Amino acid sequence: MEPCIIVHGGAWDIPEDLWDSHLRGCSAAVEEGHSFLQRGASAVDAVEAAVKVMEEDPTFDAGLGSFLNADGEVEMDATIMDGDDLSFGAVAAVQHILHPISLARQVMERTQHCMLVGDGALRFARSIGVPTVPHESLLTQREFERWQEIKRRQSFEDREFFDPTRDRYSPRGTVGAVAIDSKGKIAAATSTGGTPNKMAGRVGDSSLVGCGNYADSKCAGVSATGWGEPLMKTVIARRVCHSLEDGMNVKQAGDEAIRYLEDRVKGYGGVIILDKDGNMSYSHNTPKMAIAGIGAGATIFKHI
Numbered sequence: 001m002e003p004c005i006i007v008h009g010g011a012w013d014i015p016e017d018l019w020d021s022h023l024r025g026c027s028a029a030v031e032e033g034h035s036f037l038q039r040g041a042s043a044v045d046a047v048e049a050a051v052k053v054m055e056e057d058p059t060f061d062a063g064l065g066s067f068l069n070a071d072g073e074v075e076m077d078a079t080i081m082d083g084d085d086l087s088f089g090a091v092a093a094v095q096h097i098l099h100p101i102s103l104a105r106q107v108m109e110r111t112q113h114c115m116l117v118g119d120g121a122l123r124f125a126r127s128i129g130v131p132t133v134p135h136e137s138l139l140t141q142r143e144f145e146r147w148q149e150i151k152r153r154q155s156f157e158d159r160e161f162f163d164p165t166r167d168r169y170s171p172r173g174t175v176g177a178v179a180i181d182s183k184g185k186i187a188a189a190t191s192t193g194g195t196p197n198k199m200a201g202r203v204g205d206s207s208l209v210g211c212g213n214y215a216d217s218k219c220a221g222v223s224a225t226g227w228g229e230p231l232m233k234t235v236i237a238r239r240v241c242h243s244l245e246d247g248m249n250v251k252q253a254g255d256e257a258i259r260y261l262e263d264r265v266k267g268y269g270g271v272i273i274l275d276k277d278g279n280m281s282y283s284h285n286t287p288k289m290a291i292a293g294i295g296a297g298a299t300i301f302k303h304i
């Protein structure tokens with residue numbers, strides 16, 4: 001199997017002056033993940049490596065640069081999934097961690113559980129020596145100012161944030177990666193700071209298996225982004241896999257899922273897909289979605 005990888009850096013109305021930083025961030029991530037695959041590393045290693053690049057990049061709403069919740073704090077969600085045995089690890093509402101995706105992987109590999117949240121996740125991180133960081137080191141001036149602006153307003157709704165027809169706050173995107181390695185293992189990883197001004201303790205789709213992330217080496221890997229609550233209601237990542245199992249191709253399955261998201265629950269977002277034969281695709285109903293991929297023959301593609 002020829003290794004392939006696709007990553008995304010969020011789906012929203014990305015203004016032109018931010019296209020460059022998004023495409024640069026996605027390209028750096030996909031190249032890092034692909035270099036792992038070329039050295040014979042597994043798809044799990046590749047998606048973790050790719051997501052870590054974007055968690056360190058303040059362009060994106062993950063790790064450094066995450067949105068602040070209603071209390072002015074960073075709380076992050078992440079999942080990683082190994083499509084060979086469907087094992088996954090997830091963390092939710094976790095604080096003080098630069099790389100939630102690596103902590104999620106440790107949950108998968110070193111505990112009997114699939115998901116740890118909040119303080120328990122942080123205690124687990126400390127117990128296994130994962131470095132923790134002060135809150136300020138994940139905070140950017142940009143997000144502090146956004147938070148202050150939201151607080152000055154009378155009301156703020158998530159819908160208004162993702163709805164392309166309404167006034168927006170120049171949001172940032174969640175990040176995700178899907179890879180297939182030379183042995184045909186598919187892995188998917190998704191990491192986010194969530195939505196701006198979310199209630200403390202709110203958990204979105206990104207850490208929930210089948211919603212923001214899914215991988216099955218017999219079918220495909222999927223990472224989703226966008227307004228989390230509708231993505232959760234439609235269990236969108238698993239829906240894409242169901243459609244593939246029913247005989248659709250990657251483009252049809254992605255488009256069907258996004259159509260359903262919009263028609264059934266008026267949601268907004270996007271998905272990246274990589275199937276067991278190395279076919280890649282993406283679908284979104286937001287004006288833009290930042291994506292980069294490296295397919296067969298090391299062909300690179302980018303989309304915004």
Ligand code: ASP
Pocket residue numbers: 010011061172173174192193194195203204205206212224225226227228229231
């Ligand atoms: N889906 C994420 C959430 O709702 C946000 C995003 O993808 O931009 O937490």
